[in-house]
Amino acid sequence: MRPLRLELRGFTAFREEQVIDFGDADYFALVGPTGAGKSTVIDAICFALYGSVPRLNDRRAVAPVISQGGIEARVRFDFSLGDSTYSAVRVVTKDAKGGASTGEARLERDGEVLAGTANELSREVERLLGLPFDHFTRCVVLPQGEFARFLHDNRTDRQGLLVKLLRLGIYKDMGEAARRRAQEAEDRVEHLQARLDGDLAFATKQALDEAKARWARLEGLRDEVEKARPRLDDLSAGVSEAHETVARLDGLSASLAAVVVPPDVAELADRLTHLSKLMHEAEDELEAAEHKTTDAERDLDALPPRDPVVAALNGHEDRGQLAAEARTQRTAESSARDIEQAARRAFEDAEVALETALGARDDARAANAAHDLAGSLAPGEPCPVCLQVVEHLPTAQAAPELERAGAVLVKASEAKAEAQRRLGEASGARSAVEGRLQLLESQIAAHDERLRDGPGHTEAKALLASIDSAGVLLEGARQDVKAARAGHKKLTGDLRNLKAVEQSGRQSFEALRDRLIPLEPPPRAGSDLAADWTELVAWAGSTGPEVAGKAEGARHKADELSNERATLMQGLEASCRDCEVDLAGAGLEPAVVAALTRAEGLVDRLEEGLK
Missing domain, CATH: 1.10.287 (Helix Hairpins)
Known part of the structure; x- marks a missing residue:
């Protein structure tokens, strides 16, 4: 048998689907830390073929193979045998009562269904491989418990275990059969030689009776041995099974003793x-x-966007500044109007004073016409009165009244010009103030228009805040x-x-x-590792004495069975000695058969001799 492919899902440690391909491997090794699932791979192969797991006590138990918390376990094992390819499939499903059963099992060969039930699959595998489950787990797969026992047994027990695992007992059986045949041949030769030699002098009636009596006793001994053989076989099998049970329970006891809470689990739980x-x-x-x-x-x-609120607040502040300036300009406008009115009154007074001075001058001219005319003459120019060219200016004294009137007129003209200048300045100042005020009022009106639908100054400040x-x-x-x-x-x-x-x-x-699954440890508490450890330690503490007691009981049973077998063998050996059967160098049954054959030959020779 050559493994080709193994598929697992929900099988013990493999909750998710796993595929192992052996197709291109001539040799392979399963390597990994403890708990990685190496043994589970071997368990899965055994389960797919035989429907049992070597590590479980009960070969009929299938529920333990389902992963914790799962409801189904599925295993498919493809292998080749000769020129054919086989597929063994088993599916285990939990039932409503918490148990489990094999809901699907089949064996196919190159697409042909050879078995459709769990029992049919197991029988067909035994037929194909020529090995039942017990032999398969000894000759092909060496379970961990058997290997541990092999390592710890003494030399004699190890030799016995190897003989059992490798079925070396067949060579012992072959040797006994060969010795039996050799003895039979030797007896026949002796018989024939005696006849050839004609040595039948010993053939007497008494000798024949004694020979027949011994032959009868040997037949009785043979019957006794044959009758005891099933019991001897049962006792041998019981002793072997008891030793296996002791080894398994001792291993479980050691595992139970190793169950202690790691020192960092409690701290880890607290930290978590x-x-x-x-x-x-x-x-x-x-x-x-x-x-x-x-x-x-x-x-x-x-709240409204910040930029429009900031713009509104700045607009209110700008309007406030414009309004303040407008108030200042209104005051300035009033003052400018007052100044302009004062300047206008001063100008009007200057005009009146000038008209008065003109009248006074005209009066002075009229009173002093000659002096006034003389003052207007220029040499070479015609006289305005006589139109004669003036050659020489007249010499005459100036008229004081005329001079005073002229001086007053000049002063009045200058006063009017100054009053007119001041009026112009006052009017310009007033116009400038009015223009600035109109501009400010226009700007204020524009701000009011922009701010009409927005928040007020106080509201804008509050909104911005x-x-x-x-x-x-x-x-x-x-x-x-x-x-x-x-x-x-x-x-x-x-x-x-x-x-x-x-x-x-x-x-x-x-x-x-x-490792403690055969003892059915308590289920996991969930995600609390410390609680799981605590419960497992408590369970191990209470289960340990029980397992130790069972181991001791198995040892006691092995001793009882060994003692019974020894007693039975001692009785049979005593019977052999009574019948003068030589047990040296031969087994019990071969020696009895050989002695019986020789006794039968002796009777034949004696009867022949008496004839």
Whole structure:
């Protein structure tokens, strides 16, 4: 038989589907840490072929092969035998009562179905391989318990185990058969030689009676040995089985004694609990920070945009400045009007004074016409009165009245010109103030138009304060979210690393628990590794004495069976000595058969001689 492919799903340690391809391998080794599932691969092959697992006490038990928490286990094993390819499939399903049964089993050869039930599959495999389950687990697959027993047995027991595992007893049987045949041949030769020699002098009636009597006793001895043989075989098988049971129970006792809580499990559980608590707190903190951020964003979204509010507030402040300037300009306008009116009155007074001075001058001219005319003459120019060219200016004294009137007129003209200049300045100043005021009022009106539908100055200041406050709160909330996420990320990494350590511890626990499966250890508590260890230790403490007691009982049974077999053998050997059967160098049955053959030959010779 050559393995080709193994498929597992839900089978003990292999919860998920696993495929092992042996197709291209002439030799292979299963390598991995304890608990990795190496033995489970061998168990799966045995289960696919025979429907039993070597490590389980009860060959009929199938429920233990289903992975913890699963409801079905499926195994398919492809192998070649000769020129044909075979596929053995078994599917075990849990029932409503917590038990399990093989719901599907079949054996196919190159697509042809050879067996369709669990029993048919097992029988067909035995027929194909020529090995029942017990022989297969001794000749092809060496179970861990047998190997441990082999390592710890003494030399004699190891030799016996090897003889049993390798079926070397057949050579002992062959030797006994050969010796029996040799003895028979030797007896026949002696018989024939005696006849050839004609040595029948001893043939007497008494000798014949004695020979027949011994022959009868030997037949009785043969019957006694044949009758005892089934019991001897049962006792031998019982002793062997009891020794196997002792070895298995001793191994389980050693495994139970090794069940102790690792020193770091409790600390690991405390750290996991603490980290889990911190993780929940961090998740709550992150959720609260995110809610706070959402609330802050909602509050900020409920407020108007900041830029329009800032623009409105700046517009109100600009309008305030314009209004203040407008108030100043109105005051300046009033003052400019007063100054202009005063300047206008001064100008009007200057005009009146000038008209008066002109009248006075005209009067003075009229009174002093000659003096006035003389003053207007110029040499070479015609006289305005006589139209004669003036050659010489007349010499006459000036008229004081005329000079005073002229001086007053000049002064009045200058005063009017100054009053006119001042009036112009006052009017210009007043016009400039009015122009600036009109511009300010236009700008104020434009601001009022822009600000008409917006918030007032006080409202805009309050809105801007609310917007800035909401922005600060939002930024703080976002910083809180950032810090909470960083803390949550770190705790997530720490928790993941710690769970990896726990998973490694869980694998060690599962490996130890798997070795105790035959004793049906308590089910796992769940994800609490410390609780699982505590319960397993408590169970091991209570189960250990029971297993030790069973081992002691098995030893006692082995001793009883060995003693009974020894007693039975001693009785048979005593009977052999009574019948003068030589047991040296031969087994019990071959010696009895040889003696019986010789006795029969002796009777024949004696009867022949008496004839």
